[in-house]
Amino acid sequence: MTGTPKPSVSVAPALRVIPRDVHGISRKQMSRSALKVLYHLREAGFSAYLVGGAVRDLLVGRAPKDFDIATDATPEQVKSIFRNCRLIGRRFRLAHVVFGREIIEVATFRASSVNDDEEEGRQVLDSGRLVRDNVYGSIEEDAVRRDFTANALYYSIADFGVHDYVGGFDDVQARTLRLIGEPEARYREDPVRMLRAARLAAKLDFSIEPATAAPIPRLASLLADAAPARLFEEAMKLFLAGHARASFEQLEALGLLPELLPETAQALASNKSGALRRMLLQGLRNTDARVAAGEPVSPAFLFAVLLWPAYCRALAQLQAQGIQAVEAQRRAADRVTLKQVARTALPRRFSLPMQEIWLLQPRFALRQRKRVSRLLSHPRFRAAFDFLELRLTASTSHAEDVAYWRDAQVTAPTDGVAAKHQGPGDDSDDGMERGAAR
Ligand code: ATP
Numbered sequence: 304m305t306g307t308p309k310p311s312v313s314v315a316p317a318l319r320v321i322p323r324d325v326h327g328i329s330r331k332q333m334s335r336s337a338l339k340v341l342y343h344l345r346e347a348g349f350s351a352y353l354v355g356g357a358v359r360d361l362l363v364g365r366a367p368k369d370f371d372i373a374t375d376a377t378p379e380q381v382k383s384i385f386r387n388c389r390l391i392g393r394r395f396r397l398a399h400v401v402f403g404r405e406i407i408e409v410a411t412f413r414a415s416s417v418n419d420d421e422e423e424g425r426q427v428l429d430s431g432r433l434v435r436d437n438v439y440g441s442i443e444e445d446a447v448r449r450d451f452t453a454n455a456l457y458y459s460i461a462d463f464g465v466h467d468y469v470g471g472f473d474d475v476q477a478r479t480l481r482l483i484g485e486p487e488a489r490y491r492e493d494p495v496r497m498l499r500a501a502r503l504a505a506k507l508d509f510s511i512e513p514a515t516a517a518p519i520p521r522l523a524s525l526l527a528d529a530a531p532a533r534l535f536e537e538a539m540k541l542f543l544a545g546h547a548r549a550s551f552e553q554l555e556a557l558g559l560l561p562e563l564l565p566e567t568a569q570a571l572a573s574n575k576s577g578a579l580r581r582m583l584l585q586g587l588r589n590t591d592a593r594v595a596a597g598e599p600v601s602p603a604f605l606f607a608v609l610l611w612p613a614y615c616r617a618l619a620q621l622q623a624q625g626i627q628a629v630e631a632q633r634r635a636a637d638r639v640t641l642k643q644v645a646r647t648a649l650p651r652r653f654s655l656p657m658q659e660i661w662l663l664q665p666r667f668a669l670r671q672r673k674r675v676s677r678l679l680s681h682p683r684f685r686a687a688f689d690f691l692e693l694r695l696t697a698s699t700s701h702a703e704d705v706a707y708w709r710d711a712q713v714t715a716p717t718d719g720v721a722a723k724h725q726g727p728g729d730d731s732d733d734g735m736e737r738g739a740a741r
Pocket residue numbers: 354355356357368371418419448449450451454455493495496540
């Protein structure tokens with residue numbers, strides 16, 4: 304999809320060093336493994352910086368998810384310094400330094416590249432040397448090829464200062480997300496940056512600088528060319544990292560929802576009462592609450608929530624064509640799944656339980672003794688019941704079902720595992736069996 308990348312920032316940026324007493328980041332807040340890597344690189348005569356999300360997160364007082372390092376050492380040189388090191392990646396090689404369960408990613412400064420994705424980037428060149436000559440660069444080049452100014456700050460192990468080439472420090476202080484370079488060109492280079500803008504604004508509670516936000520609705524359709532597997536990864540980060548509701552609202556505001564969840568966006572637009580949107584937002588709030596409480600969340604339940612409006616719409620259409628209920632449900636589930644998979648490559652291990660959650664919903668209306676015990680012992684019962692409860696946000700017509708099944712879990716004698724359960728809030732199941740809701 305890509306031609307020769309045009310550099311979006313051509314002037315050599317000026318360096319500003321923010322000293323320790325101004326930025327306030329202390330080494331105590333950093334991973335000990337990351338510090339070891341920084342020190343060893345420096346002792347070996349290389350420059351070494353903590354970079355990216357970690358510096359940004361430390362500046363706003365959040366605990367970083369991971370600690371990435373940038374250096375002028377080549378991957379091979381990094382490997383020669385650390386015994387516990389392996390090189391990964393073909394187009395752009397990265398060093399992973401392994402400390403037990405922690406992996407510190409060490410990247411050599413690189414010149415502007417189209418995007419960060421192995422598969423999608425510029426064409427793989429067959430000569431290793433050529434790749435090296437074209438890809439690695441100076442720290443200035445490394446800074447300006449990053450997406451947002453807040454993501455392009457370098458904490459130096461040599462002087463403990465934060466090195467800023469793009470005005471990122473002031474932007475972080477102002478809680479502003481600003482693209483480096485000319486926004487439209489940067490989105491055209493890599494449309495996923497639009498989703499990253501929505502996600503990071505939601506996660507950090509930053510506002511998106513007007514010139515960075517402005518082109519997004521107009522360019523949103525460029526996401527059609529992004530790799531579905533990458534969009535799935537991005538969806539996981541948008542919705543399973545504790546800021547799902549804020550992410551969803553950002554996606555809506557920026558006109559990105561029709562690109563990421565096309566069928567749901569359509570269904571929400573035609574649901575005049577707003578009931579489906581209310582339910583979806585409640586499901587996302589519940590997901591955020593579970594993440595905040597350290598409880599497991601499942602992609603299957605999440606996508607059941609995200610695609611429920613699409614499923615309801617497809618079901619109504621099929622039934623209007625005279626297709627009988629059970630068959631219509633199955634077909635609606637398949638149709639919605641198929642269309643979504645083309646956009647975000649939802650793996651089957653998630654789409655199958657997602658469909659089960661939907662297809663079990665009508666069974667809550669059936670109360671014969673045998674059916675009750677069978678449903679109670681269904682492996683997906685708990686997630687399906689959580690979903691039934693969530694549906695109360697949109698409609699109370701099945702309130703009685705919810706009460707009945709809440710009761711049934713405590714009283715009904717069954718031989719299945721789900722019977723010896725568990726009041727709401729019990730968390731002994733694994734994340735896949737349970738809903739993200741509650
Ligand atoms: P998170 O805290 O969610 O991990 P992050 O900013 O660290 O956020 P990563 O995906 O881990 O995001 O990327 C690490 C760094 O790589 C970013 O901070 C940014 O500097 C750079 N980067 C990532 N994706 C892109 C992109 N699409 N275009 C340019 N730079 C990118």
